[in-house]
Amino acid sequence: MNLYFEITYRCNAKCTFCDIRNINQPDMNIDTYVDFLEQARTLKDQGIISRISIILSGGEPVLHPLIEDFINIGKKYGRVTLVTNGLDPDRVLGLNNEPDIYEISFSEFENDDKIYGVEGAFKKKIKLLNTLINKNKMVIVRVTATKNSIEKIKHYANEYKKFNNVILFVVPVKNRENRPTIQQLQEINKLRNVFCENKCPAGKGFFCITSDGKVLSCFLTRRYLGVTLLEAINNGRNVKPFECEKDKEYIEGLINLKKKSVKKWEFTTVQKITSTQHLQ
Numbered sequence: 597m598n599l600y601f602e603i604t605y606r607c608n609a610k611c612t613f614c615d616i617r618n619i620n621q622p623d624m625n626i627d628t629y630v631d632f633l634e635q636a637r638t639l640k641d642q643g644i645i646s647r648i649s650i651i652l653s654g655g656e657p658v659l660h661p662l663i664e665d666f667i668n669i670g671k672k673y674g675r676v677t678l679v680t681n682g683l684d685p686d687r688v689l690g691l692n693n694e695p696d697i698y699e700i701s702f703s704e705f706e707n708d709d710k711i712y713g714v715e716g717a718f719k720k721k722i723k724l725l726n727t728l729i730n731k732n733k734m735v736i737v738r739v740t741a742t743k744n745s746i747e748k749i750k751h752y753a754n755e756y757k758k759f760n761n762v763i764l765f766v767v768p769v770k771n772r773e774n775r776p777t778i779q780q781l782q783e784i785n786k787l788r789n790v791f792c793e794n795k796c797p798a799g800k801g802f803f804c805i806t807s808d809g810k811v812l813s814c815f816l817t818r819r820y821l822g823v824t825l826l827e828a829i830n831n832g833r834n835v836k837p838f839e840c841e842k843d844k845e846y847i848e849g850l851i852n853l854k855k856k857s858v859k860k861w862e863f864t865t866v867q868k869i870t871s872t873q874h875l876q
């Protein structure tokens with residue numbers, strides 16, 4: 597089971613496409629966090645789930661004043677991934693309690709200054725990425741793919757292909773006019789260090805938990821599933837794959853993207869990514 601905690605809605609980016617900063621809710625408190633982790637542990641003890649993966653997100657999670665505590669506590673229950681926009685590399689690199697995996701969000705690489713509304717955004721992200729790679733940390737580069745960014749994805753996949761501790765995880769943009777074709781996704785999915793989202797885990801093996809303790813199917817569609825994990829699991833059975841995508845033909849194309857063999861990879865995050873469609 598992958599638990600995606602929105603621990604804060606503070607953000608240091610100014611993305612025009614995102615309204616996360618407009619969510620008027622306080623930061624998640626430790627008690628709420630631990631309560632859901634204990635629920636997950638009980639489900640694991642009962643054999644309902646087989647593992648617990650914790651994903652700390654937001655907003656920008658490193659802006660939460662207790663981020664060190666969230667990481668430290670989470671690691672007592674399972675593997676912890678820190679999702680960051682990379683705009684404050686010094687703060688991320690200065691954490692005393694390190695996550696197991698770092699996930700850095702990119703949109704269109706060199707165009708990220710404009711997209712994120714922050715001067716120097718791309719350089720900051722690359723600085724963080726390269727530093728983490730050189731420190732031999734596990735890193736996911738999450739890229740929002742557009743029809744115009746495929747060549748850039750190929751370029752950076754080639755740039756980092758010699759490293760076994762970094763992968764590019766590609767999610768196509770939802771805008772129909774700008775999204776990549778299935779053929780383009782098939783092309784980049786052949787690259788050894790690129791993985792395209794071809795399974796939608798929303799409401800199945802993936803649950804988004806808001807700062808005030810509501811469980812949603814996904815951070816995109818934000819379908820309400822309940823206030824406990826067991827309730828969310830039961831209600832999640834009604835969530836259809838790729839509910840954020842209305843084009844049935846495109847959905848079928850995503851689902852049919854060729855799968856990769858995990859055995860070729862030393863990077864254990866691949867197991868996490870390729871298994872999120874299951875209730876684990």
